[in-house]
Amino acid sequence: xxxxxxxxxxxxxxxxxxxxxPYLELMDKTAAQDADRKSIRMGLVMLWxxxxxxxxxxVDLAPFGITESKLDMLLLLMLHEGRELITPxxxxxxxxxxxxxxTALLDWLExxxxxxxxxxxxxxxxxxxxxxxxxxxxxxxxxxTFWSTCASLLGDLDAEERSVFEKILGKLHRSIETKxxxxx
Amino acid sequence: xxxxxxxxxxxxxxxxxxxxxPYLELMDKTAAQDADRKSIRMGLVMLWxxxxxxxxxxVDLAPFGITESKLDMLLLLMLHEGRELITPxxxxxxxxxxxxxxTALLDWLExxxxxxxxxxxxxxxxxxxxxxxxxxxxxxxxxxTFWSTCASLLGDLDAEERSVFEKILGKLHRSIETKxxxxx
DNA sequence: CAAAATAGTTAGACTATCTAACTATGACTA
DNA sequence: TAGTCATAGTTAGATAGTCTAACTATTTTG
Numbered sequence: 001x002x003x004x005x006x007x008x009x010x011x012x013x014x015x016x017x018x019x020x021x022p023y024l025e026l027m028d029k030t031a032a033q034d035a036d037r038k039s040i041r042m043g044l045v046m047l048w049x050x051x052x053x054x055x056x057x058x059v060d061l062a063p064f065g066i067t068e069s070k071l072d073m074l075l076l077l078m079l080h081e082g083r084e085l086i087t088p089x090x091x092x093x094x095x096x097x098x099x100x101x102x103t104a105l106l107d108w109l110e111x112x113x114x115x116x117x118x119x120x121x122x123x124x125x126x127x128x129x130x131x132x133x134x135x136x137x138x139x140x141x142x143x144x145t146f147w148s149t150c151a152s153l154l155g156d157l158d159a160e161e162r163s164v165f166e167k168i169l170g171k172l173h174r175s176i177e178t179k180x181x182x183x184x
Numbered sequence: 185x186x187x188x189x190x191x192x193x194x195x196x197x198x199x200x201x202x203x204x205x206p207y208l209e210l211m212d213k214t215a216a217q218d219a220d221r222k223s224i225r226m227g228l229v230m231l232w233x234x235x236x237x238x239x240x241x242x243v244d245l246a247p248f249g250i251t252e253s254k255l256d257m258l259l260l261l262m263l264h265e266g267r268e269l270i271t272p273x274x275x276x277x278x279x280x281x282x283x284x285x286x287t288a289l290l291d292w293l294e295x296x297x298x299x300x301x302x303x304x305x306x307x308x309x310x311x312x313x314x315x316x317x318x319x320x321x322x323x324x325x326x327x328x329t330f331w332s333t334c335a336s337l338l339g340d341l342d343a344e345e346r347s348v349f350e351k352i353l354g355k356l357h358r359s360i361e362t363k364x365x366x367x368x
Numbered sequence: 369c370a371a372a373a374t375a376g377t378t379a380g381a382c383t384a385t386c387t388a389a390c391t392a393t394g395a396c397t398a
Numbered sequence: 399t400a401g402t403c404a405t406a407g408t409t410a411g412a413t414a415g416t417c418t419a420a421c422t423a424t425t426t427t428g
Contacts, residue, residue: 031331038350040334042353043337046337046353047334049357050235051234051238053230147211148220151220151224152227153226154227155355157356161355165226166222167345168352172339180240
C-alpha cells in the first residue's frame with residue numbers, strides 16, 4: 001500500500017513560535033512582588049525577542065547553505081587575514097567554544113573548500129587555519145544579506161527612539177558582559 | 185601509562201563568548217552605505233545580546249536539571265490545567281515545533297514523572313497530556329529563578345530608560361512578529 | 369464502504385555543542 | 399639529557415533540540 005505523501009505540511013516550512021501572552025498570563029498568576037512585574041514582563045519580551053532574532057538570522061542565511069556559527073568562523077578568519085596566523089585553539093578562545101567543536105566546524109568548512117589547514121613549521125603541534133578564495137567569495141556573497149538582516153532587526157523605530165535605544169543597548173551589552181564574565 | 189587528567193580545563197566551565205568588536209570592525213570594512221552603519225551596528229549588538237540572553241537563562245536553569253524548551257512545555261501544560269484538554273498536536277502548534285519534536289520532549293518529561301499521557305476516550309487517536317503533581321512542584325521550585333533571571337535581563341537601566349525601553353520592546357516585538365508571520 | 373484526513377509515533381538525519389581521553393610535540397627541570 | 403609536564407589538535411561518544419518522511423491507528427467524509 002503506497003503512502004507517498006507525508007501528512008506533514010511541507011508547504012509552510014516555518015512554523016510560528018509561541019507568543020508571549022501565555023507567559024505574561026502565567027507571570028501574573030505566579031510572580032511574587034508587584035514591584036517587579038514590569039521588569040519581568042520586559043524580560044520575558046526580551047527572551048522572546050532573543051529566540052526570534054536568532055531565528056530570523058538563521059532563516060535569512062539558510063539560502064546560502066550556511067549557519068550563523070559557521071559564518072562567524074569565516075568572518076573571524078577573514079578578519080585575521082594579513083595579521084597574525086590563527087590556530088584552532090585561538091579560534092576556540094575567540095568564539096568561546098571548545099577545541100573539539102572547532103575541529104568539527106573546520107572539518108565541515110574544509111570539506112567544502114572554504115577554509116584550509118596548514119601545519120606550522122615552527123611548532124609542529126600547531127595548525128594555521130585560513131579562509132580560501134572560495135570561502136572569501138562566499139562571505140562576500142552573504143554579507144549584504146547579513147548586514148541588511150542586522151539592520152532590519154531595528155524594525156521601524158523612529159530617529160529619536162533609535163538614539164535612545166542605542167544608549168540602552170550599550171548598557172545592556174555591558175551588563176550582560178559583566179554577568180557572563182566579560183569575553184576577552 | 186595512565187592519563188587520568190583530561191587536559192581540558194574543567195574548573196571554569198563557562199567560556200566567554202566572542203565580543204562584538206571584531207564584527208564591528210568587519211562591518212566598517214565591508215558594509216556599503218554609511219547611512220546604514222549605525223543600524224547595522226545596533227543590529228549586531230542585538231544579535232550578540234540575543235545569543236547571550238539565552239545563554240544566561242540556560243545557565244540559570246541548569247541547576248534545576250531543566251532547559252528552557254522543557255520548562256516552556258511544562259508552563260504551557262500548567263496554563264492549561266482546569267481549562268481545555270491539550271494534545272501533543274495542540275502543544276506542537278502552540279510551541280511552534282513539529283509533532284515529532286513534541287513526542288521527544290514528552291518522552292523525556294514523562295520518564296521523569298513530570299507529565300502524563302492519557303488516551304482520549306472520545307477520539308482514540310488523541311492523547312491528553314497533563315502535568316503531574318511532581319511536575320508542578322518542579323515548576324514552582326524553578327519559577328522564582330526564572331522570573332528573577334527575566335527581571336535581571338534589564339540590568340541597571342534607570343526608571344526613565346526603562347519606560348522608553350518598554351515602548352521600544354513593544355515595537356520590536358510587533359515588528360518581528362510580523363516578520364515571522366505572527367504566531368497563531 | 370472506500371478514500372482521505374488526522375493523531376501520534378518511529379526512524380533517521382542534522383547542527384552545535386560538550387567531556388574525556390588520546391597522539392604528537394615541545395618545554396622545563398632536576 | 400631524561401623524565402615529567404604542558405600544549406595542540408583530534409577522536410569518540412554523548413546530549414539537546416530540532417527536522418522530514420513514513421508508518422499505524424483511528425475517524426471523517428463523499
